[in-house]
Amino acid sequence: MEALSSFVGWVNGVVWGPPMLVLILGVGLFLQVGLKVMPIRKLGMGFGLMFKGREGTGEGQISPFNALMTALSATIGTGNIAGVATAVFLGGPGALFWMWMTALVGMATKFCEAVLAVKYREQDEEGNYVGGPMYYIKNGLGSKWAWLGVLFAIFGGIAAFGIGNGVQANGVAQVLEVNFSIPTWISGVALMGLTAAVILGGITRIGNVAGKLVPLMAVGYISAGIVVLLLNIGAVGDALGQVFTYAFTPWAAKGGAAGAAVWLAIRFGVARGVFSNEAGLGSAPIAHAAAETKGPVNQGLIAMLGTFIDTIIVCSITGLAIIASGALDVAVADFLANGDKEGFSAISGAALTSLAFETSLPGFGGYFIAVALSIFAFTTILGWSYYGEKCMEFLFGVKVMLPYRLLWIVAIYFGATADLGFIWLLADTLNAMMALPNLIALALLSPVVFKVTKEFFASNGQSEEPGYKAAE
Template sequence: MNQINDFLSVIDGFIGGSQWFVFLLLGTGLFFTIYLKFPQFRYLRHSLRIVRGKFDKEGDEGDTSHFQALTTALSGTVGTGNIAGVALAIHLGGPAALFWMLVTAAVGMTTKFVEVTLSHKYREKAEDGSIAGGPMYYMRKRLNIQLKNKKVINTGKWLGAIFAVATILSSFGTGNLPQINSIANSMFETFGLNHILTGAVLSVFLAMVILGGIKRIAKVTSRLVPIMAVVYFIGAIAVIAYNYDNIIPSISAIIGDVFTGSAAAGGFLGGSIAFAFNRGVNRGLFSNEAGQGSAPIAHAAARAHEPVSEGLVALLEPFIDTIIICTLTGLVILSSGVWSEKIENQFQSVDMIVLKGNYSETNETEKQQLADFLLEREDLPLFTGTLNVSDGEIQNQPTILHARSVAEDVKVWMNDEPYSGTIELADGNLTPGQNVTLSGKSLMHSAPLTTVAFTRSWFGEYGKYIVSIGLLMFAFSTAISWSYYGGRAVTYLFGIKGVIYYRIIYVIGFFLASFTDTTIVWTLSGITIALMTIPNLIGILSLHKEMKSEVKLFWQEWHEHFPGKNSGGL
C-alpha cells in the first residue's frame, strides 16, 4: 500500500498537487470574473428567481427542473469535501488553508457559470431520448482547428474523448471511492460497524437508485440535499456557539496566517504559506468542483430554452457548498480546538513514519527539524531494523510520526490483544506481512477529525451522530450523482448500451473502497480531478468571446421578460 501511495503521490505532485495547476484553476476564474465584470456578485439574486421557475417558458426541453438540476449537482459536490476535505486541508496547511478554499469558491462561482452555460448550449439527445450534455459536447463541436486551406483538424473530438475518459476515472476517484471510504470510516468510528458490512448494504441501495436513471436520481437528491443541509447546519452552529470564545481567534487565524504561514500549535508542527495555499485551493476544488466540468453534465438535463439561465443557477453551487457549508465545518474544527489536539486513534500505515533516533517537541531546534521534514524542506534519517515489543510497549522506541505529528502513548496490537515479540521496519515503514496494528495519541484528519469536533458542544458524544448521519447522506448522494456523470461520459464514448456495464463496475468499486486505505483514496482523487479539469479549463478559455456574446443575448431577453426590472446585464 505504501508503494502504491508513493507512486500515486508522485503523479499527483506533477499535476493536481503542483503549483501550475493551482494557478491555472484560479487564473481561469479570475480571468472570467474580470472579463464578465464580477457576475458572481452582480447576478446572484437573479439566480434565485430562475431557480424558482420565474424565467421558464412552456415547452422548455429537458429531463429535470432547475431546482432538481441544482440539487443533483449540489449532491455531487456536497460530500466528503465539506466534512473530510476541510479537515484534511486544515490538517495539512493550518487555518490559512480555509481562507484559500473560500477564495477558490468565490472565483469558482464564475468558472461554474461559464462551464455550465457553454455545456448547456451544446447538449444533445441520447439514443433513448434523454438529454446528454457536458464539456465533451462543446469540445467536439467548437474546439476544432481550421487551417488556412480550410481543412479542419478534429482536435475537439479528441479533447472531448480525453475529457470523457477522465470523467469516468474521476467518477471513481471523486464520487465513488472517497465517498464510501469516508462513510465506512465514520460508521466504524461512531457505531463500531464493520467496514465491509457498511459497504455491502450501501452498495445495494446505490444500485437500486442509479439503475433508475436521471429522473430517479433527481427525485432522490432533491429530497436528500435540503434535509441533510438542515441537519448539518444545526449541529455545526451548536459547536460554534458552545465554543463562542474561540470564534474571533479562529477567524483571526484564518486571515492572519495567510501571509505568514500557520505557526506551531499543540501537536500541529506548523504549515508554510505555499502548503496552505496549495492544499486550500486543491481541497476547495474537490469540494465545489468549479472548473472540473462535472456539474455541467447534471445541468445539461435541466428544462431551459437558453443556456445562460442555467449557468446562473450554477452560480449558487460554490456559494452554498463552500462559502456556507465549508466555512461552517472549518469554524467547527478551529473553534473546538481539535485540529491541533492529539487524540487517541488507530494508526494508518500510510500516515505513519518511524525516524531513526529521538526528537523532542520541547526542544525548539528538534521541533523545527520535524516541521521542516513534514514540509519537505529537510530529510531526516528513517529507521530500518527490528524493534522489540513487550505487552504492547515498544522497547527503546524511536520517534514515531503519525498524521504529521509526534505520536504519544504508542501501543502495538495483534488480534485486539497487546502484542509481545518483534516488528520489522524498512525505511521508516512496517515491512509487509506483519499482522499488527499500532495505536496511540496523534493528530487526526479527514472525517474522523470532524467527527471528534462535533462532540465539543452541548450534544456531547451525540454530536458525532450528526456527522455520521450527515456524512452518510452527503457522501451517498454524491456517489449517486457521479454515477450519472460517468454514465453520460460512457454514453458519449460508447453509446447508451455501455452504461449498464459501467454501473455494475461502479457499484463493485463502491463496495471495495469501503475497506481501502483512506490516504490512497484521497491521493487518487487529486489525480482524477486534474485529468478532468485541465482540458475543460482550456476549452472554456478558448470560447471566452462566445460566452460574453451569450450573456449579452440573455440580458436582452431578460429585459423583455421582466420589463422595468433591473437587468443587471452588461
C-alpha cells in the same frame, strides 16, 4: 502496491503543483473579470431562479432545481467534512481563506460551465439530453479539438470511481465502524443496495432523490454547525482572525513543529476547495445539461449557486467549527506528541470534525457527524455515477450505460473495504487530470459565454425562450 502508490504520489505532486493552482485560480479570475463580477453581483437573482426552477420550463429530463440538487449531491460529500479538516490541519487555518478564494472565482467558472453545457448539449439515441465538457469541446471548438473532449471523458469515467465511489464508500464504512461498530463489509453491501435502487432508474430518479434528500441534509448540517459556532461564539472572532492572518503568513502549530508555510495553505486550500465544490473540474455541467431550462444563462445563474452553497456556506461552517471549538489545537498537540502530521488521513479528518462537534455537543455531535457524512457520501455516489456514465456514453454510446451502472454498484463494496490512503491520493490526482481539458476549453470558449450573457442581460432576461436548444 507500494511502487504504484509512490508513482501516483509523484504524479499528484506534478499535477497539483504551482502551474495547476495558477491555472484553476487564473481561469476562474479571468472569467470573473470578463463577466464583470456578475456571478457575485447577481447572487440574489440566482437564488430567485433556483426557487422558481422547481418546475421545468423547457426541454430536458429534470427541473433546473433538481439539476442543481444533483450537482450538489455530488459536491456535498466527504470533502465538506473530512476534506476541510485535512486542509486546515495540513495547511493551517489560512487554508480556509484559499478555499473561499477558489469558490469566489469558481462561481464564475461554474456559471460558464453550465452555460456551455446547455448551449452545446445534444440528444442521444434514447432522446435524453447529454452535455458537459466533452460536448462543448466537440461542438464548440470543432473537430481539431475532439481529442481534448476524449481525454476529458476518459479521465472523468475513471476518476468517478475514485472521487465519487471509492472515497465516498470508504468514508461511510470507516465512520460507521468507528462510531457504531458496524463492519465495513456490511456498510458496503448496504450502500450497494441503496445505490442500485436509485441509479438503475437513471437521471430522473437520481434527480428526484437528490431534490428531496440534498436540501434536507444541507439544512440539517448547516443548522447543527451554527449551533456549534454559537456555543463557541467567543472564539469565532479569533478563528476568523487566524483564517485571514495565516492565509498570508506562515502558520506554526503550538510547539513550533508541524508548521505549514503559506504555500501549503494555498496548496491544500485550493486542492480541497476544488475537491469539494468541483468548480473547474467539469463534472457539474454534465448534470445541468439535462435541465428543463429556458436557456444557457438561466441555468448558469442557478448552477453557480452550487459553489457558493458548498464552499462559502457548508465548508466555512466546518472549518470555523474546527478552529473555534479548539479541536484543531487538540489534533495538533496530539500529533506533536504521538505522530507525523503527513500521515493525517481522510478518516482522521472526519474524526477531527467529529471532535469539534462532540466537544460542543457532548453525546450528540460525534454521532451526528457520522450520520451526516454517511448521507453526504451516499448522495455523492449517486451524482457521480451519472457523471461517469455520461463520460463513458460519450466514448462508447448508450450501450455502455447498463454495464457501467452495474460495475459502479460492485465497485462500492471494494471501495468500502479498501485502503483509503491510496484511493484518496488517486482521486486527488485524477481530479487535476479532469480539470486540465475543461479549463482549456473554458478559456477558449469564454468569448461565447461573454456574448450570450451580455445579450441575456441586455434584453432583461428575455433573450432565452422556453424550448431553447442550440443548433448542433
